[in-house]
Amino acid sequence: MQDRLRSDSGRLHHAGLTTLIFSLLGGLILLFVVAPLLGMVLHCPAEDLAKAAADPAVTESIWLTLWTSMAATMIFAVSAVPLSYLLARKQFPLKGIVTGIIDLPVVIPHSAAGIALLGLISRGSLLGDLSDNLGFHFIGGPAGIMLAMAYVSLPFLINAARDGFSAVPERLEKAALNLGASPARVFFTISMPLAWRSILSGMILMFARGMSEFGAVVIVTYHPMITPVLIYERFGAFGLRYARPVSVIFVAVSLAVFVFLRFLGRKSVNAQSQ
Amino acid sequence: MLRVRNMSVLVDSFRLEVDGLEIDPGCYFILMGPSGAGKSLFCECLSGFRPAGGGVIVLYGKNIGRLRPEERGVSLVHQEPCLFRNYDVFGNVAYGLRCRGISEKAIERSVGGILEKLGISALRGRKVDELSGGERQRVALARAVVVKPSLLILDEPLNALDFKTRQDMMEQLRRLKGEFDHVTMHVCHDLDEALRLGDRIGIISRGRLLQTGSPREISYRPRSLMAAELLGVSNLFPVSKAVGDIVVLEDRFNLRYAGETVKNPAYCCIHPELIDLGGTRRAEAAYEARIIGIRELGKMLEITLDAGIRLTVRIFDTRTRQFSEGERVVFGIPEHAVHLME
Numbered sequence: 001m002q003d004r005l006r007s008d009s010g011r012l013h014h015a016g017l018t019t020l021i022f023s024l025l026g027g028l029i030l031l032f033v034v035a036p037l038l039g040m041v042l043h044c045p046a047e048d049l050a051k052a053a054a055d056p057a058v059t060e061s062i063w064l065t066l067w068t069s070m071a072a073t074m075i076f077a078v079s080a081v082p083l084s085y086l087l088a089r090k091q092f093p094l095k096g097i098v099t100g101i102i103d104l105p106v107v108i109p110h111s112a113a114g115i116a117l118l119g120l121i122s123r124g125s126l127l128g129d130l131s132d133n134l135g136f137h138f139i140g141g142p143a144g145i146m147l148a149m150a151y152v153s154l155p156f157l158i159n160a161a162r163d164g165f166s167a168v169p170e171r172l173e174k175a176a177l178n179l180g181a182s183p184a185r186v187f188f189t190i191s192m193p194l195a196w197r198s199i200l201s202g203m204i205l206m207f208a209r210g211m212s213e214f215g216a217v218v219i220v221t222y223h224p225m226i227t228p229v230l231i232y233e234r235f236g237a238f239g240l241r242y243a244r245p246v247s248v249i250f251v252a253v254s255l256a257v258f259v260f261l262r263f264l265g266r267k268s269v270n271a272q273s274q
Numbered sequence: 275m276l277r278v279r280n281m282s283v284l285v286d287s288f289r290l291e292v293d294g295l296e297i298d299p300g301c302y303f304i305l306m307g308p309s310g311a312g313k314s315l316f317c318e319c320l321s322g323f324r325p326a327g328g329g330v331i332v333l334y335g336k337n338i339g340r341l342r343p344e345e346r347g348v349s350l351v352h353q354e355p356c357l358f359r360n361y362d363v364f365g366n367v368a369y370g371l372r373c374r375g376i377s378e379k380a381i382e383r384s385v386g387g388i389l390e391k392l393g394i395s396a397l398r399g400r401k402v403d404e405l406s407g408g409e410r411q412r413v414a415l416a417r418a419v420v421v422k423p424s425l426l427i428l429d430e431p432l433n434a435l436d437f438k439t440r441q442d443m444m445e446q447l448r449r450l451k452g453e454f455d456h457v458t459m460h461v462c463h464d465l466d467e468a469l470r471l472g473d474r475i476g477i478i479s480r481g482r483l484l485q486t487g488s489p490r491e492i493s494y495r496p497r498s499l500m501a502a503e504l505l506g507v508s509n510l511f512p513v514s515k516a517v518g519d520i521v522v523l524e525d526r527f528n529l530r531y532a533g534e535t536v537k538n539p540a541y542c543c544i545h546p547e548l549i550d551l552g553g554t555r556r557a558e559a560a561y562e563a564r565i566i567g568i569r570e571l572g573k574m575l576e577i578t579l580d581a582g583i584r585l586t587v588r589i590f591d592t593r594t595r596q597f598s599e600g601e602r603v604v605f606g607i608p609e610h611a612v613h614l615m616e
Contacts (some may be wrong), residue, residue, distance in 0.1 A: 175356040177343040178321055179370030179421055189369075193360040 030151035037251060044248045058228065062144065062253055065226040069210035071147035073203050076154055081199060084161035085191065089170070102159070105152045110215030113151055119222050121147065144221040149210030156209050157202035164198020165191060200265040210259055275299050275422055276425055276457045278318075281329030290315050290481040292329070297474065299334070300455045304472035306463060308504060312481040313461045317427050320459070333424045333457075344373075349418035353430040355410040357402040363389075363413050364398045371423035372436055388420045391453075392446060408439035412446070419454065428460040432467060447471055464609075465505060469493065477501045488606045499541050502615065509544040513614065521614070527583040532609050539614035546588040548611030551577065551593055551603060565601045569612045579605065 052058050086092075087099065105113055120137035121127045131138050138144040168191055176186040192199070214228035222229060227250045233244035278295040290312040297303045307313050318324045320331060322343035329419055331339040338346045349370075357366050371381045389395045392412045402410065411431055418426055428447075432440045448471060451458060462468055468475050470491045476486040477496075484504075485497040496502035502510055511523040516539050521529045523542055563581035570576075570591065577597060579585040587605065597603070 068515065169356070171352060171354065171356050172358060174321075174323060175350065175352070176358070178346075178350045179417065180344050180373040181369070182344060182373075185373060190358055190360070194358075200547060264493070 027232075033108065040244060040251075041248055044107075044244050047247040048241070049248060052249055057225075058227075058246050058249065061225050061227045061230040062250060064145070064224055065211055065228070065250075066141050066257065068145045069149050069207050071142075072150040072153075072210050073157070073207040075146070076150045076206075077157060077199075077203055080154055080157050081161050081192075083164050084158050084199075084202075085165050085187065087158070087162045088165035100105055106155050110152050110213065111219060112146060114216035114219030115215060117148055117151055121220070131242075138220070140247075142221075142224070142225060145217055145224075145226055148216035148220040149213050150206075152213050152216050153206040153209035156205040157199075160202025160205060161195065161199045164195030164202070167198070168194045204258070204261045204265060207261070208254070211254060211257075275332075275334060276303075276459075277330070277332040278320075279330045279332075281316075281319060281326050281331070283315065283324060283327035283329075285315060285324075288312065288315075288481060290319070290327075292316060292483050294422055295483060295486065296298060297457050297459070299457065300451075301469055302451045302458045302460065302473045304468040304475045305459055305461045305478055306465070306468050306475055306504065307478035308463060309604065311478045313478055314429060315481075316478070317350065317429050317459070317461060320425065321350050321427060321543075322346050343420075347424045348427060349421060349423035350427045350429065351411070351414045351418045351431050352432045356408075357405075357410055357413055357417075359402055361402070362398070363394070363400050363402065363412035364406070366402060366413055367417045367420055369417060374410075374421070384420050385416075388416045391450070392416050406439075406548050408435055408443060411435065411443060415446075415450075419450065422454070422456070424456055426454075426456050426458045429459065430461050430463075432462070432464075444470055465493075477504055479504060494545065494610075496543070496615065498615060502541070502543055507543045511542050511543050511583060513539045516614075524583050527581065529607065529612065529613070530610055533612055533614070536614040538616055541615045543613050543615070544585065544607060545611045545613070546576075547584045548608055549585065549587045550606035550608060551587050552605070553581075560606050562602065562603055562604055565597055565599050565603060568597055568599060578581045579603070581605075 060262065083102075087095070087102075092098075108116075118139070119125065121131070121144065123129070123132065123139075128138065131143065136143055138147060172190055172194070173186050176190045177183070212228060213226075214232065217226055218232065219231050224231065227246065231243050231246050231250065234246055276295070276297040280289065282289045295573060301508075301565055303314055305316070316335075317322065319464075322338070324340060326339045329339060331401050333347065337376065338348070358369065360387045361369065366472060367385045367388065367533040368381045371384060372599055376384075379482075385398075388395070392415065394409060394412050394416065397409060397413065398407065402413065405413065411434075415428075415431070434444060440542075444467065447460075451471070451473075460471060471487050474486060475489055475492045477484045477492065479500050485492065487495070492504060496505055496507060499510070511522055511527075514525045515522040516531075516536075518607045519530055519532055521531045521539065521542060523529055529542070529544075561581050563579035563585065565577055566580045566584075567578035570574060571588070573589050573591055575591045575597070577587045579587060585605075
């Protein structure tokens with residue numbers, strides 16, 4: 001009996017030790033994420049921050065970053081969400097390849113993605129000529145920024161929405177069809193609302209990822225500058241001291257927007273489930 | 275009326291074949307069969323989620339075999355109630371009516387009526403996550419019935435319910451069946467459920483409809499050994515020989531049989547509750563046996579006899595006559611207790 005108790009307490013001791021080691025390792029990772037940001041904030045004098053916050057170039061670039069990323073998310077969600085539904089529900093030839101293509105922007109270097117996009121939208125290309133005829137330009141304009149942001153961040157939305165649709169039991173959709181609903185009605189009244197939490201989460205991720213994009217955007221549209229490009233430009237031209245305040249402000253704004261959107265998302269999901 | 279002809283559906287290596295099934299308007303039809311018999315596949319074909327394999331499905335004169343699920347007028351209630359979490363109880367029940375573009379006033383009336391009928395009016399504003407299993411199943415039933423389907427399919431709707439809720443739900447289904455003129459197909463594998471609810475019963479096994487008939491016909495006159503086994507018929511014996519009015523069971527028991535003629539009887543069942551133990555009824559033939567087992571089944575006694583063959587007898591335990599193991603008894607087998615199968 002005593003041997004058994006000893007062996008049980010040994011096992012518990014072992015489990016406690018494992019948790020301790022895992023916590024220490026996890027703590028190191030957290031430190032790795034937080035320490036550079038904290039260091040950056042602590043090394044930034046308040047007067048530099050105030051000066052950067054009052055700089056129209058900084059505020060304009062932050063505003064441009066926010067709205068282009070938001071617009072890219074909204075516009076591309078219109079076709080990305082139905083695609084996610086198809087991927088979750090239908091079996092079709094080459095589905096594996098389609099899924100792989102969707103994840104492609106995650107694995108290719110974003111500068112390479114920018115070069116590839118440039119070929120698609122530059123003057124003389126089909127899209128470039130079309131946009132010229134319609135009176136706007138992808139290169140050097142917000143449309144180009146949105147395109148570059150969407151290209152690299154779409155997988156986040158598509159994958160999250162696909163997982164959301166997969167989690168909706170198919171028998172609910174069948175029940176709705178049996179009750180006389182058309183497939184489109186079933187999509188809008190059953191599938192979408194029930195997968196809404198995942199879709200929203202995917203949209204927030206896409207928005208956040210688009211907002212922080214640098215590699216693809218800098219190649220497609222250097223001017224007007226989104227904030228990541230402005231930070232790079234200030235660092236290259238004036239050094240760390242001038243890039244740091246802009247970075248601190250942008251990180252703060254990004255965090256605030258991200259937290260706000262998460263909060264909004266949670267509120268709307270709660271309201272829906274009540 | 276529902277008519278199914280030449281349905282032949284192949285799924286992997288399983289084939290479902292249904293031909294010549296006819297169910298009258300307003301009939302409560304029970305489809306009984308073991309797991310893997312093809313019941314759910316048949317329901318999927320009827321509701322339009324699988325092609326009917328070249329078969330014809332005629333529902334109240336309309337061939338629905340090629341219509342999409344939403345055009346068929348078939349409502350389905352599953353074992354899992356499949357309620358929409360993004361709607362409350364009222365929204366769930368009103369869903370089908372809203373799909374039909376019915377005015378909110380009429381929807382209010384219809385939904386209110388059906389909730390009342392099923393005794394769940396108090397639940398109308400509740401979230402579906404807050405409901406018990408029985409309440410959820412009632413809401414699913416209300417949602418399916420309120421759209422006045424031509425065919426209502428209940429796919430094992432009582433399986434996940436506890437005994438009391440099951441009994442209540444059965445009572446409600448019994449009450450409902452008189453009020454609608456649609457065809458109801460209730461899938462189950464419980465004989466008690468089938469006998470209590472069904473106007474007609476169909477036995478399905480290994481993808482084939484073996485027999486259809488009234489509950490009485492089905493329970494007393496199973497047409498094949500497979501059907502008899504599915505129905506849990508006791509006293510099932512192979513027929514060794516049949517000469518004149520004598521049928522020999524298991525080479526050692528001569529049974530006098532004066533029922534309808536069966537050409538080549540292969541199996542015989544003797545209904546245990548119709549065996550006349552102790553001679554209280556007039557029997558066509560009298561036999562002797564020794565009691566080798568007594569089991570109490572609530573109000574019933576199940577007595578096992580050794581009469582050359584092992585026979586099970588079921589009688590009401592009236593306490594007026596005591597039986598004991600090893601006792602020798604006389605029993606009779608009335609004509610209507612014997613059923614021969616080809």
